Amino acid sequence: MATKLVELNETYLPKTNDKDIIVDIKIGDGQEGSYSIFLGSEFIEANAPANLGKKKHIIGKTTIISVTIVDQLQETNMTSITAFVTEGSGKAKKYGPYKAEAENHLDTVIYTLKLLHQ
């Protein structure tokens, strides 16, 4: 079983000062996987929406989203992820979908999405 690494870099600038900033991930193509979210070197959450805190907590830091997907479908080797960042009840900012095809059935694809906050 081979592993494919996908590195992605984006920027997110908070829009509000007093709203919690929530990051979540959607895994597509019928595949299943796990994800973990870090703010700087601090582990925040895994397999659930992560509350990064307010603007003052995140500015100048980088959110690291690590997603591991094992290709399990016989119909396709495609994998995809979409990241969503919301502040309060505002509209979510969408990153992606990012797509990568596993070389062979049952291979693992690891996405690393870095969101720079500045």
Add this chain to the structure above:
Amino acid sequence: MKRFIVILISVCFIVKDLHAQDISKLTVPTSPAFSILNFEPSAIMRPTNAKSLATDVLNSFDKDGKLKLNLGLEVAPYWLSSHPNLTRAQYLQPNMGQTFLQSLSMSAALVKDSASGNNKLSAGFRFKLYNGEPVKALEIASAELKFRTTVVSIINGIKNVVDANTINTKQKAIDAIEKALVTKNIAKAIIDKLKKDAASISADYTDAMADIKLFLDKLIAVRVDGYAELAKTVSNLLYERKGFVLEFAGASGFNTSNKNSVEKIGFWGTASYFVSSDDLFTLTGRYMFKNADTASNNIDIGLGFLKKNDQYNISVEYMARFYSAQIEDINISNQPIKRVEKQFTYRLAAQASYAISKDVSVNLSLGKDFDSPFISRSGFFSILGVNYSIFSKEPLKLK
């Protein structure tokens, strides 16, 4: 005793009537286009994306622009592109429209009939409208795999936050991973295994920043290898369903050496109820038109029960057939005519297989096959056989 052994061996190997051996004739063919030709092409292309489909289509033609022979193509149109909005939950429990899209597959084949020398072309489709429910074992295995992939995602996350100020040794990296895993209530056994894996490779790496990242890369590779079997199990369980499954297929075959004339048309429909993934009742409807030397139409309706097990298989099926055939004949004035024969016939069959050991199984088939307007025979069959695998590394599988 010697005589008994000789008789037993004779019964096992002298098979009088081979055309009734299929376990079940009640299922929809996997590749209708190949089934209607009664021929499996020597090369089958199964593209999984648009790019490979284009490549495969281009490779289907020879240098003179003619289609190559003995070539098959199977394609699932929906899966040629990515579907980022298709979650696992939607994939496992789709509505009727989504079930159709996910299951639709098309097949085509071009082969040379070695007997007549004619080229035969076929095209077919297959789809489901209901696909039952996932089995409970999938939920359990998927949850286990999710724990394992969570560990990998956290190792990869820590790898990306290694820096000179906070995580600057291998031990600190492992401590940070453990802390995150404990936060997510990952089982102690999984954490202990991770620490053991880390200890086994640690000596090969220093505490330099680049080496810590290489150490974590290696740890990811070890963990990925560690869940390989589990991932395979989950992948297999995805296709085991229980409950109601409704499936249709169709295909037609043409003789391209004879003005592309239609030689065969077939439609299949099955409504099955999987009590479990290994026990099913099925109701089948089938229409088959053949236009060779004589033209014939068959309409089949059948019921079946199949139970699979690692140790044994049992299947019972009944299929009623209404057929009509146009047969070349001569009348009392010695003029050539086409005699139309319409009849009802049926097939009733029971089969059992039992695995004596991992390499040997015995099979018994009993029943009566369809009567044919072209061949006179009793139609009754009883076949006792032995399957054995002497040189195969894989044990004999009944399921």
